Amino acid sequence: MARLDRYILAQLLWVFGFFSLVLVSVYWVNRAVRLFDQLISNGQPMSVFLEFTALSLPMLIRTVLPISAFVAATYVTLSLLRSSEITVLQAAGISPFRLARPVVAFGLIVTAFLIVLMHFLIPEARAELSRRQMEVAQNLTASLLQDGVFQHPANGVTFFITEITAEGTMRGIYLSDARSQLQRIDYTARTALIVPEASGPKLVMIDGQAQIFDRRTGRLSVTGFGDFTYDLSTMTGPAGRGRSVQELGSSELLAATPALLEETRASVAQFRFELVSRFVDGFAAVAAALIGFSSLIAGGFSRLGFWREVVVAVVLMALVQTLTNALAGPAMRSTALAWLGIVPLGLAVAVSLGLIAWATRKRRVRT
Structure with a gap:
């Protein structure tokens, strides 16, 4: 990897780590306060509270990582533009596509973490959390007697x-x-x-x-x-149910046996959508990083600030998430439409590449 790639990648990883820590802490505290009030009021010991919060961390991290990747790419690109480093690099003949290489590498690193979370840690954490919730519900029911x-x-x-x-x-x-x-x-x-x-x-x-x-x-x-x-479930929580689709391993999702369908009370389309989502959600970090980078690089250098480009980046992320939510319903109802989960990711990457291409054609510097 060239020195330029290592320089940009190091900044991206540092900012990503900082924002990930902050966002996970905020989400965790918000979740922990509600969980603490629920468990302690039911007479559960502090050890149960700590166990439940630890089991919920993989789901929180999965939510935060794509957001952190977007924030890191936007922040670092904005910093490089403000210090005129990107302007100097482009003047030296380095194209925006070449500058995007460390951003893609950064997105793939985050994707590797997400893939591990989505396929291994989160299903195990969800299954263990459901098991412990059932045990707590049974204990609470027994305490009523x-x-x-x-x-x-x-x-x-x-x-x-x-x-x-x-x-x-x-x-x-x-x-x-x-x-x-x-x-x-x-x-x-x-x-x-x-x-x-x-x-x-x-x-x-x-x-x-x-x-x-x-x-x-x-x-x-x-x-x-x-x-x-x-x-009584409003007081003790659900108990005695089978596993949900989110608790199944990826290998089980591939083989949607009648026994699994009966246990989860889900359809084959839901199995397929969940499996596709685990890959799509993993590569969402690449799309998020590219959106943050391309929205700013397309605007070029400006002494008037970059608030318009930042707004465009945020709007694009919101549109991608809205489209993801809109397509989830049809994809879970039909097995043939399970591929719809890939559409928002593909559109995000296509728009990002288009913005980078626009930055390549641009020659005039705004003043």
């Missing part, structure tokens, strides 16, 4: 059991749900059972009544029921 004690499994929820028989049947149930600002509902039942389901545990109350107090009007209504099902 205490008779003679008023329990508060969630803010605004009070649960009381008079007696638990040897067969596991609960007698004398009282459940108060005051989480809504519009109404408060108090359930009483003669007997009840906790039934595990794929969407989460359910409390089946038999022979009881529900007292609904409307906070706006101050009216109380009473409704009797023979049996009523109350969803």
Whole structure:
């Protein structure tokens, strides 16, 4: 690699590392605050909180790396333009396409990290996180089985059991749900059972009544029921489900067996789209870096500043992400359209090359 390539690449990697650290920290703190409030309020120890946040890091890093690649390419190119280094290099006969070589190399380095994340670390982290969430949900459900004690499994929820028989049947149930600002509902039942389901545990109350107090009007209504099902997953989280498509390894996505389709409750199109996305999302770093570089290099040197070029780069990134989201729906509904995930990446690279070609043809320097 030429000295020029090493010089630009070193700056790109340094800025990329700095912004990646900052963005991951911001995302992690935002996620950790919500997770801390949820777990600690449910009586979980600090070790569970630390484990959950560690397992969520690969997904956060995957989100941040393409953004950091774009920011690094934009920042370094802007710095080289402001210091007139690019102007001097072009005057020496070095073309914009030649200047793009270290940017592409930088994008491929980030892509290598993303490929490892997408194909190995993230599926494993998602699977382990789901397993631990199910264990926590089961522990929380089991903790409700205490008779003679008023329990508060969630803010605004009070649960009381008079007696638990040897067969596991609960007698004398009282459940108060005051989480809504519009109404408060108090359930009483003669007997009840906790039934595990794929969407989460359910409390089946038999022979009881529900007292609904409307906070706006101050009216109380009473409704009797023979049996009523109350969803406990809002407090304990889902449990007992199979793996999702995102938790499968890439080799399993290639072989969409009937057993896997039944376990994940997904279609073959979703399998194909997920597999394509793991490659496309990896190479998104190359496209992001090229967009940041080409948008600025196309504008050339200007004493009036480069804010227009920066705005163009940001708008192009937003359009690529919007197109990605728009094409995801059709691609997941039809196996024949799974290739649509490649379209935003291809368009981003094509637009970037077009901007670099425009910079090559440009001769006049703006003043």
